[in-house]
Amino acid sequence: MESIGVEEVYKVISKTPSRVISSASVYLLLMMLKSTFLYLFSSPVVTPVFLIFSLLAYSTIYVSCGMLADNSRRAFFTVHVVLSSLIFVDMNYYAYYGFLPSVRDLALLNQVGAVKESFFGAFRPLSFLILADIPVLIVLGRQKKPAQNRRVIPVVMTRSIRPVVFVLIAVLIFPIFAVSVNMDYVYSRFGTLAYHFSDLYDSVFNKPVVDPEHARPGDYVNEIEEEGRHFGIASSRNIIVIQLESFQNFLVGAEYNGVEITPNLNKLVQNDSIYFSRYFQQVGIGNTSDAEFIIHNSMHSLGRISVYRRFSDGTFYTLPGVLKQNGYNTSVFHGNVPDFWNREVMYESQGIDEFYSLDRLDPDEIIAIGLSDRSLFKQAAEIISRMEEPFYSLIITLTSHVPYTLPGELKYLEISEELGGTQFGRYLQAVHYTDRTLGEFIELLKMEDLYDDSLIVLLGDHAGLYPQNEGNERIVSSFLGRHYTIEEAMQIPLVFHIPGSGLCEEVETVAGQIDFFPTLLNLLGIIETSGILFGRDMINAEKGFVALQHVVPLGSFVDDEKFFLMSRDGVFENSVAWDTKTLEPVDIQECINGYYTAIEQIRRSQQIVSNDLLEDFIAEESGSFGAE
Numbered sequence: 351m352e353s354i355g356v357e358e359v360y361k362v363i364s365k366t367p368s369r370v371i372s373s374a375s376v377y378l379l380l381m382m383l384k385s386t387f388l389y390l391f392s393s394p395v396v397t398p399v400f401l402i403f404s405l406l407a408y409s410t411i412y413v414s415c416g417m418l419a420d421n422s423r424r425a426f427f428t429v430h431v432v433l434s435s436l437i438f439v440d441m442n443y444y445a446y447y448g449f450l451p452s453v454r455d456l457a458l459l460n461q462v463g464a465v466k467e468s469f470f471g472a473f474r475p476l477s478f479l480i481l482a483d484i485p486v487l488i489v490l491g492r493q494k495k496p497a498q499n500r501r502v503i504p505v506v507m508t509r510s511i512r513p514v515v516f517v518l519i520a521v522l523i524f525p526i527f528a529v530s531v532n533m534d535y536v537y538s539r540f541g542t543l544a545y546h547f548s549d550l551y552d553s554v555f556n557k558p559v560v561d562p563e564h565a566r567p568g569d570y571v572n573e574i575e576e577e578g579r580h581f582g583i584a585s586s587r588n589i590i591v592i593q594l595e596s597f598q599n600f601l602v603g604a605e606y607n608g609v610e611i612t613p614n615l616n617k618l619v620q621n622d623s624i625y626f627s628r629y630f631q632q633v634g635i636g637n638t639s640d641a642e643f644i645i646h647n648s649m650h651s652l653g654r655i656s657v658y659r660r661f662s663d664g665t666f667y668t669l670p671g672v673l674k675q676n677g678y679n680t681s682v683f684h685g686n687v688p689d690f691w692n693r694e695v696m697y698e699s700q701g702i703d704e705f706y707s708l709d710r711l712d713p714d715e716i717i718a719i720g721l722s723d724r725s726l727f728k729q730a731a732e733i734i735s736r737m738e739e740p741f742y743s744l745i746i747t748l749t750s751h752v753p754y755t756l757p758g759e760l761k762y763l764e765i766s767e768e769l770g771g772t773q774f775g776r777y778l779q780a781v782h783y784t785d786r787t788l789g790e791f792i793e794l795l796k797m798e799d800l801y802d803d804s805l806i807v808l809l810g811d812h813a814g815l816y817p818q819n820e821g822n823e824r825i826v827s828s829f830l831g832r833h834y835t836i837e838e839a840m841q842i843p844l845v846f847h848i849p850g851s852g853l854c855e856e857v858e859t860v861a862g863q864i865d866f867f868p869t870l871l872n873l874l875g876i877i878e879t880s881g882i883l884f885g886r887d888m889i890n891a892e893k894g895f896v897a898l899q900h901v902v903p904l905g906s907f908v909d910d911e912k913f914f915l916m917s918r919d920g921v922f923e924n925s926v927a928w929d930t931k932t933l934e935p936v937d938i939q940e941c942i943n944g945y946y947t948a949i950e951q952i953r954r955s956q957q958i959v960s961n962d963l964l965e966d967f968i969a970e971e972s973g974s975f976g977a978e
Contacts, residue, residue, distance in 0.1 A: 373426050374412045381433055381434075384433075384480050387437075387480070388441050388542060389541070391441060392450075403541050407544065411433075423491065427488075427491065430487070431484060437542060445477070445819055449533075449900075449901070452549050452635075533548065535921075578872055581875055582875025584805040584848050588740050588804040589673070589741070589742040589804070589870075590743050590805070591807040592788065594750070595751050595814075596750050596751060596781070597615075597784075597814070598813050598814060598839065598841065598843075599627065601843070602615060606765070606829075607766075615788065615808060617789075618806070618808060618845055622849050622854070624848075624853055625843075626844040626845075626861050628859065629842055629843065630863070631810070631811070631842050632651060632862045632864055632898065633811065633900065634655070634656070636659075638812065639656065639691035641812060644864055646668045646670060647669070647867070648864050648865075648882075649955045649959055650864060650899070652959060652960060653900050656691065656692075661962070662692055662695045662698075662699060665699070666700060667964055668701045669866075671700070672871070672881070679737055679740075679742070681704040681744070682746065683729075683745045684706070684720075685720035685723075685725070685748050686748065687707060688705065688708070693705065693707070694707070708721060717749050717760075719748055720748040722749055723748065723749040723784050723788075724787040727790060731795060735800060747784055749787075750783070750784045754780035762779075762786060763778055765778060772821065772825060773815065801849055804849070806848075807846055809842065809866070815839065822834070837908065840902075857889065860894030860908055861888040864885035865887070866885065868883050868885050869886075869889055872890065895908075897948035897952050903915075903917065904952065905948055906948065907944045907947070911930060912928065912941065914927040922942070
């Protein structure tokens with residue numbers, strides 16, 4: 351083909367019809383406004399780098415459409431709808447989770463059907479402004495005279511122009527691949543498009559390269575090797591673990607208009623119990639399923655990847671497996687479909703004997719995304735009363751799941767008109783209902799002669815109200831009478847209730863979900879030296895340290911004195927830290943060791959899980975592999 355010079359290309363481009371240029375300019379302006387709107391929603395200031403990079407990125411896309419498409423008007427509109435929809439999803443996702451979605455989350459779209467009320471209920475009304483221009487553009491497009499279906503650039507020149515466009519795009523996304531940092535940094539530095547390009551590249555091409563020596567747990571593994579305080583105090587008891595959906599620690603002892611929000615949980619905390627008042631969530635994208643994984647495995651979640659969905663065929667050393675070796679029967683109760691979060695498959699590798707989901711329970715009362723907590727507790731009590739003892743049962747509640755909708759007759763709290771329509775008001779109603787059904791369940795256990803011989807554990811799975819939502823931050827701060835921080839949001843209740851023990855103890859040492867497994871083994875009097883546990887027995891630990899991720903950037907942590915929040919731009923010096931008692935600022939140089947420890951601990955745990963190295967490491971240490 352005859353070569354085409356740069357001057358000829360310039361001449362053709364300079365003759366681009368004014369309607370194409372004006373259309374591209376309008377779409378570019380609208381997209382810059384939307385992108386900036388999202389950025390201001392998630393960040394306090396708009397940086398020059400963000401504006402320049404976003405302008406270049408969107409200009410490249412729209413100019414490419416105008417030059418290369420057969421019908422530039424249709425191409426502009428199609429691209430605009432796609433990009434607007436992407437920003438719409440980004441904004442709603444960020445409003446709930448505090449970070450942008452990943453392409454890996456597409457694997458979770460099949461979950462939407464099971465939680466559609468929750469999914470759509472989480473949309474922010476303000477976000478629909480992102481889509482408001484689309485109907486207007488449709489109307490204006492129909493009023494205009496149809497444009498000739500003519501290419502701006504002749505076909506003969508297309509091959510010469512396309513490489514130029516591709517090179518420009520490559521230049522624009524080069525900074526993303528040239529720096530080895532987290533996705534939060536990419537977004538804050540380069541913008542929405544850069545984030546999604548980088549995330550797509552990382553998801554498709556970046557496979558984990560593992561050095562087995564680097565993945566080796568090393569000093570991060572903790573074992574139950576000797577008797578500690580309260581060792582064996584719950585030996586041989588049945589174990590009933592109740593995972594309370596979206597329960598946060600600030601609920602314990604709290605009142606609304608003089609009425610206790612969780613009176614039954616409060617009673618259990620105050621009698622025959624060990625209460626962890628500084629217990630932190632460590633879940634990833636799997637939320638409740640990640641909470642189950644962490645407490646059963648004493649391993650970290652995988653952040654943006656669901657362990658239950660991606661690695662259900664892996665080999666694990668689990669709490670249910672250890673309990674089975676010690677004569678326990680194991681079961682789980684959950685009022686949704688069995689394949690929700692791939693539970694029915696994952697439980698086989700977790701040492702669960704029986705899984706009672708909607709296919710085995712009577713769906714006599716459905717609220718929101720599944721079986722009501724009242725029905726779940728009632729049926730669970732009847733089933734476990736027939737179980738061979740000792741048994742381990744995990745009961746996962748659902749009714750207090752976002753968006754916290756309840757039928758009118760189940761709204762037992764009198765919420766003010768001002769708060770009644772807010773997420774906070776609905777949340778209080780939902781957790782109050784769940785607490786009432788918890789009290790009914792305790793009475794059922796007593797009627798079935800199961801209460802006195804059981805260890806009853808109550809714990810939250812993750813926060814229900816994150817302060818990234820400005821409405822939640824303002825309302826919860828007012829309710830608490832103090833600033834509602836991410837530190838407070840990530841604290842969930844943990845109560846070991848041992849009837850007849852006479853205990854009434856509060857543990858203020860910082861602990862995380864990863865510490866549940868070894869702490870429970872201490873109470874049961876089970877010596878553990880075979881497995882790999884990243885958590886510690888927090889009843890006997892001298893100091894607390896919890897590595898955090900997902901809802902906060904990797905490297906964040908909390909210990910007994912301070913909370914360190916890694917900066918989302920990936921720059922350590924831009925991070926913040928504060929004293930957990932006074933909330934006064936702490937010099938971040940005091941946090942550098944904890945920062946590295948948190949990253950190293952999480953990465954080692956994640957490498958073991960994602961590369962299925964657990965069996966090999968355990969065999970090296972003990973010569974055999976114990977619990978399945």
